[in-house]
Amino acid sequence: MKTTAKLLAFVLVFVLSANAFSQESNQQQTQQFKPVYITMTMAHWNDDPETDYSDWLATEKEYFDKVINKNDLIMDAGVYTHYFTPDNSEIVFVTVYENWGDIEKANEVNQKLIQEAWPDEKKRQAFLQKQNSYYSPQHSDEIYQSMNYYIPIKEKTDKPLIYYVRSSDLAMNGQGSPGKFREFHEKVTSKNSKLKGYYTHRHLWGANSREMSEVFVFEKLADIEEFFDENDKLVAETWKDEAERETFMKEMGKNFTGKHADYVYRSIPELQKQNQ
Incomplete structure (x- = not known):
């Protein structure tokens, strides 16, 4: 499930200059905010009815403790399972890095940690084969950059949390105002008492x-x-005045095409690395 150096070569540079949200975020970001890089691997459970999942968590926890948690280039990591999505076989692996270069470097560190954790080659191969047996060969990889609209989770918990993901298409036609989105974030989203956390990221x-x-x-x-x-x-x-409220929402909506998708996942507390 690692992102290879070959994949990293294909960067869509034009997005960096075309995405008005990123420009606005960089201009107004505080000194405390520094964008991070996020890789997301969408894997799928093995549909073979003979697959034994009874020790899946124990297997992934062993790998997590011996590799992910010991890799200092991995800032945060988590595993999320389907709750309400179009495909109940989905399982998402998320990893956070300080910079783009650390994505590839962290993979190299992972390989060293794997060899250290399982020095015997036969045992190492047996473990990795067992780990891979839980998943189908189908998977997809995405890389994102965080944005300066966020509410960090303040407390760690040993209970699963619910992650509602709203994926929207940016209009990218120059008519939208990212400042409207920021205003909504500051006046509405950040004041909602029901949120445990909130994060935004854009396509890279x-x-x-x-x-x-x-x-x-x-x-x-x-x-x-x-x-x-x-x-x-x-x-x-x-926005107490209805006309003013409607105008604001319409202007904010110009940032997007109107197309969006909704997903709900559940975290696996045992497979969480949270440093920020």
Whole structure:
């Protein structure tokens, strides 16, 4: 599931200059904010009915403890399973790096840590084959850069959290105002009491050059509905005049094409590395 050097060579540079959101975020970012690089591997469970998943977590936990947690170039990492998505076989592996170069360097460190953890070649190959047996050969890789609209998770928990992901297509036609999105973030999103955390990131490498994703973190599924109700109240309180409110929402909406997709995943607490 690693991203190879060959894949890293194909960077869509034009996105960096065309994405108005990224420009605005860089101009207004605080000294505390520094973009990070995020790789996401969408894997799928093995559909072979003979596959034994009884020790899946123990196997991945062993790898996580011996490799991921010991790799200092990996800032954060997590594993997320399908909750409400179009494909119930999905399992998402997310890894966060300080910079682009660390993506490839971290893979090299992983290989060294694997050899150190399982020095006997036969045992090493047996473990890796067992680990890979849980998944189908089908997978996809995406690379994103974080954006300066976020609410960090303040407390670690040993319970699964709910991650609602909204993936939107940026209009990228020069008519939108990223400042409107920032204003909405500051006046509405960041004040919503139902959020445990909130993160945004934009496409760097992958299938959709327009993609911008928002990740909303909740304690439980029911909080999502309450989150939207509270958002409506915050919007009404912030823009009390209906005409002004509608104008603002219309202007903010120009940042996007109107096309978006929604996904809900659940975290695996045992497979979480959280340093920030």
